[in-house]
Amino acid sequence: METTRARPCAFLDRDGVLIEDTGYPHKPAEAVWTPGVMAALRRLNQAGLAVCLVTNQAGVARGLYDEETVARFHIWMAAEARAAGARIDGFAYCPFHEAAQQERYRRESARRKPRAGMIEDWLALFPLRREGSFLIGDRETDMAAAAAAGIPGHLFPGGDLDVFVAGILDQRAAA
């Protein structure tokens, strides 16, 4: 592992942070980006942070859409970001739920927030360091996952994401 080159990471929830949580969003045509999202991503990129998504997708477990749809959605998000001069380094999702209609998705998963599995997997997979990393989410389950991973969690109340991210980076610089 390239610990000497390890970067900190901004772990981002997806629905309610990068795009509006309109209730299991999964179609590009219906997705609504959060105000300031591309500027926020560019700001994180320029600050030298990796940017990795960590999103629960119980819609898969509920049979509302399949994993291929999630993958297509994420490819679309990555392309939109790239077109705006921003970079999302990784997309992680958890399709499992204890009460899933579909048996193959019906289980407890260490990757489902409030557990820290998706964060821990990113930390293990990339040369990332925990120190200086943080998470932005819009729910208490996001904050719990951050706490379980031993990183700060920032609860996004809505509004302009770039203003919110700028505030976090200022806080970090002052710490």
Ligand SMILES: [Mg+2]
């Ligand atoms: Mg959310």
